[in-house]
Amino acid sequence: MKKYHFILFFLFSTLVHSQDRYHLKSDTRLFTSKNNTGEFLGYFKYGAEIQLLSENEKGWYKVKSDNFSEGYVEAKFVSKTLNAADIKIKDKENPIIEGNDSYYGGNHLFVLVAGLKARALPDRNSKVKEILFTGDPVAVNYLPKNPEEWVNINGSFTPEYAQYTIGKFIGERPDFNALLKNFDQLDVAAIPERKTIGERIVELAWNSDVSKLAPAYQRYYEVVKQLNDPKLIAETDLNIAIAKGLAKPKTPEQIMALCKKAEFILKGQKTKSLHLTQKELEKTFGKPIKKATISDDCGIYLSNLFYYYPDLEVSVDEKQNQAEIIKVFINENNKLVLNANSILDHSISEKAFIAKYGTYIGASIKTPHYYTLLLGDGHFTIEFKDGKLLSIEIIFYC
Structure with a gap:
């Protein structure tokens, strides 16, 4: 034993x-x-x-x-x-x-x-x-x-x-210039190889600096046209437009000035610079479909208590009768007003958004169709789906 x-x-x-x-x-x-x-x-x-x-x-x-x-x-x-x-x-x-x-x-x-x-x-x-x-x-x-x-x-x-x-x-x-040289030396008829190198060039450009995006997409677009895939052509056209905007960025001060007086209009209710009272919230939207307490170690939200609605997420301080908008799903009832001439509503397409705000936004190839706009203590994350504005979320910095 x-x-x-x-x-x-x-x-x-x-x-x-x-x-x-x-x-x-x-x-x-x-x-x-x-x-x-x-x-x-x-x-x-x-x-x-x-x-x-x-x-x-x-x-x-x-x-x-x-x-x-x-x-x-x-x-x-x-x-x-x-x-x-x-x-x-x-x-x-x-x-x-x-x-x-x-x-x-x-x-x-x-x-x-x-x-x-x-x-x-x-x-x-x-x-x-x-x-x-x-x-x-x-x-x-x-x-x-x-x-x-x-x-x-x-x-x-x-x-x-x-x-x-x-x-x-x-x-x-990888060396960006070496990849460009490699691409340029390939036979024009070698489409699969050109596509492989072209994709690497584009991704490396996004991982480097915006000055490399133009020569990267110049090469990649050559292959895209050879492939003649309408969806890939449209996607590349959009990325080229994004790259052009990123190459001529507005200053942080100019971007924050655009968003300084931003406010949501929700079912006709103005939010007074992204805030409203709990009573106003429930009067407009009724009782939430769910309440939940989240972890907020940084203390970036108004409260750890969140109200969830079908088209809205809000941080709510019930004792102080205050509510802070966190995320809004854009539809015919909800929109974000940056100023009198800048309104983000359900009618704006992704292409039109890039054309108008391309020099104001942040973008990444890793999160396609998501864009950021600076706020003083955070940023808006603006999401498009199938070319249409889906949601706008406020991300606060820790």
């Missing part, structure tokens, strides 16, 4: 040991054996998290990396904690970039392809957690030597945060 107790204790202690958080306090490699024969599976960067799979074996641990590869590292590099006194030995051949550039604060590499699918597990059939774009920085602490292997691009063992892609899709940040 004692023997079984001992075995159970050993298994339990080993499991707990393997689940403890350990880190590498230097650049090193994941070796295939504990004798450092030179054969290795991949590169670790300082700070990489590992799981221990064995006790210290003559100065070596068997470990698991964040992409589930198993191998050996020297025990002298393993630590429960990291601190400023760590003496980092840099591996000059390690491709992982330290957090000392202007793109990312930790160990990282960059996405090399357009529309990269980051998956929940190292499996092509696994759930897609995020779509990444050419030039996006991604956290990398362990990089397999084999480019066909999976890489954890969030550097975490925690399933909630871990994301995976194939190693060949990440690397040093």
Whole structure:
């Protein structure tokens, strides 16, 4: 009986040991054996998290990396904690970039392809957690030597945060001018290749600065016209219009001046600069279909109590008889009046909105059909769907 107790204790202690958080306090490699024969599976960067799979074996641990590869590292590099006194030995051949550039604060590499699918597990059939774009920085602490292997691009063992892609899709940040040159050298008849490079150019331009958007879309539009896809042509025309507006932006002061006296009109009821009383709210809209208390650690809302209506979300302070509009769904009854000449209602199309406000708005390729307008302590998020204005939300800064 004692023997079984001992075995159970050993298994339990080993499991707990393997689940403890350990880190590498230097650049090193994941070796295939504990004798450092030179054969290795991949590169670790300082700070990489590992799981221990064995006790210290003559100065070596068997470990698991964040992409589930198993191998050996020297025990002298393993630590429960990291601190400023760590003496980092840099591996000059390690491709992982330290957090000392202007793109990312930790160990990282960059996405090399357009529309990269980051998956929940190292499996092509696994759930897609995020779509990444050419030039996006991604956290990398362990990089397999084999480019066909999976890489954890969030550097975490925690399933909630871990994301995976194939190693060949990440690397040093792509060079915009090199991509342009690559595109220009392709045969005009090589449409699939031109489309692939064109998509990368556009995404990298959005990840760089607005001055690169014009030459990017110039190339991409050549391919779009060759494909002759009406939907893609319309989408690209819209993005070109957005890019032109972003290239000539109004100053923050000019944008905030446009929105300074903004107010919603809801079923004919003016909101006095986005606010109204609780009594006015219920007189106009009746009782909410739902009430809920939200978490607001920053204290940015009037109250943690929210009222939800079919076309309205409001923060309500019942004791003070106050209500603050958070989100409005635009229809024939609801609109946002910026000033006498600037009204956002159900009749305005996305194309017309871009034509009139393109120099005022913020936009991103990662959130198509969403636009921002600065307020003093936040911004409007304006959403279009199928070319029509769907909703306007007020986002306050923490």
